[in-house]
Amino acid sequence: MSEQYDLVQAVRKVVEDRRSIRQYTEEPVSEEALEMILEAGRLAPSGENAQPWRFIVVKDPETRKKMGAIAGGGSGRRFTAEFVTQKMQERFASLEDEAKRKAAFEKLTSGQVSAFLAEAPVNIVVCGRKDVWDLPYDTSAAIENMLLMVTALGLGACWVIAPCIDIRDEERLKDLLGVPEGLKVVSIIAVGHPARYPRPRPRIPLHELVYREKWGVPYYEPKEEGK
Ligand SMILES: Cc1cc2nc3c(=O)[nH]c(=O)nc-3n(C[C@H](O)[C@H](O)[C@H](O)COP(=O)(O)O)c2cc1C
Secondary structure, three states, X not given: OHHHHHHHHHHHHHHHHOOEOOOEOOOOOOHHHHHHHHHHHHOOOXXXXXXXXXXXXXXXXXXXXXXXXXXXXXXXXXXXXXXXXXXXXXXOOOOOOHHXXXXXXXXXXXXXXXXXXXXXXXXXXXXXXXXXXXXXXXXXXHHHHHHHHHHHOOOEEEEEOHHHXXXXXXXXXXXXXXXXXXXXXXXXXXXXXXXXXOOOOOOOOHHHOOEOOOOOOEOOOOOOOOO
């Protein structure tokens, strides 16, 4: 009973403590830790147990720099598109301080967001077999497993999709890393020792997410403040 309870508490803590870490110290990630992270990915579930994921571990600073530049460009274009289609303005509507809003828009469209992955001592490039129908789901399961293991190890990571959204960026990555035809570059996980542990990003409460039997009837009552 108590062993089970300890396990539940441990899992809960890992899930709660996971954050997207975007600043790292220079301390390298040990081979033992790296293998545990990759092993967590390997053990993820996949449709029909297809295991379509393949991983490339990149530590070389020059390669990381190039990947960081591709990621920065990808983020810049995505957020510029969000800006011109007014989606970004909608997203930041509750931010009343005009100067802060302007600064956020400038940062997001700068082409620098996501470039941080070059600063992480390890980039795990997650690739996958294109012929497997469930590829996006399967690789997402593997990535989340890895992020949780990263957290349990006291390391920090960020799931970065920015360099893989635009097919032209993905082609650049494939050239850089020699990824063969038939495989897709799905995401990059930047891993390192956290230089900063950010506050949790807000989450939608359960009472707004879960319905009872049919869509529309909340399963939970709103919780009182502080509970
Ligand atoms: C599918 C996916 C793609 C993401 N891509 C990026 C990315 O390209 N760049 C980045 O800085 N963060 C990226 N993130 C991290 C999210 O911004 C982050 O998970 C979210 O803001 C919640 O913050 P948290 O992870 O600290 O809880 C991505 C996360 C997911 C799940």
